[in-house]
Structures are given as structure tokens and as C-alpha cells.
Amino acid sequence: MVEDRRYRCGSCPRSFQYMAHLTVHERIHSQVRPYMCPECGKQFIQSGQVARHVNGVHRRARPYVCELCGARFVQSGALDTHLKGHRGEWERCEDCGKEFSHVWSLKRHRKVHEEVAVEEDDVEEDVQSEVGVESLEVEESSNVVVQENQKESTEAVKAGRSTKLLPCDICGR
Secondary structure: OOOOOOEEOOOOOOEEOOHHHHHHHHHHHHOOOOEEOOOOOOEEOOHHHHHHHHHHHHOOOOOEEOOOOOOEEOOHHHHHHHHHHHOOOOEEOOOOOOEEOOHHHHHHHHHHHHHHHHHHHHHHHHHHHHHOOOOOOOOHHHHHHHHHHHHHHHHHHHOOOOOOOOOOOOOOO
């Protein structure tokens, strides 16, 4: 039976069966974080996130322990994901070899490679029209440079240093 997902987000393609779920989801787009950690002031979308944060960060409560290596986790799902790594069950990207714990993470990552391919086609077409040639060989190294810049951008965003993409070393876009 297909779920009735009549509550649609106005900012992305997601839809929900319940209005309450949509309300919580929309906080992602609006940056509304009504729940605050009493110890450090960090804000969260849901109250349960505060409890996990306090237990994991401030109280260092990590009750879920990996029997293979001793790693400890705040949530049972995090332990399950960790165990997939021990079992070699992570999803691998065929283009770059990067591994992901969930299929949806790999699918999201694949878009990076798809965007790179589209951008390379755009660059080739732009250069062809500017120079007036019918065919153009794109250097093999150009893809590597784009991937390196994307990796640097991703790492910068994760570290909170930047939210803008780095320009291409070849074309400046």
C-alpha cells in the first residue's frame, strides 16, 4: 500500500504523511532551531536531538559498544552502521572508490560526479564556441582537478570555514 504523502515541502521535493513531520522538516530550510542545549547553547530542530547531544557530548554516555574493536556510540543505529564497516558491507562509489554506510549517501554522492560530467560538457561547449573549433580534447587531469577542488570545498564546509565552491583551476568557473 502506498502511503498518502499529501504534505509537501515548499523548498524541496520531500513530502510527508503527517503535517507534524512536515513542520519539523521545514525547520531544516528555515534555520529555526527551537530546542537549545542547557549546557552549551547549541540549538536543535527536535527535542530528542538535545537529549542525544547532552548524553553524547557533555556526559560522554556511549552505551553501545562494538564487541570487535571497543568503539562506543550514543545511538544503536550508529553502532549498526559501524558494524557494517567491519563486515565490509559499505557501499562503494564506482567512480572514485569512496565508501558510504548507506545507499542514500552513495546516491547523494553520485550527484557530485554527474554534476562534474555536466560541467565538463558545458566547459567543452563554451570553449568550442569561443575558439570556433568543432572538437576539443579535454585533458584527463581536468577531472582530477575538479574532484580535488570539490573535496577541498566539502572539507571546508564540514569544518565550518566556507559554504562557497572553489573555482576551477582551468576555466575559473
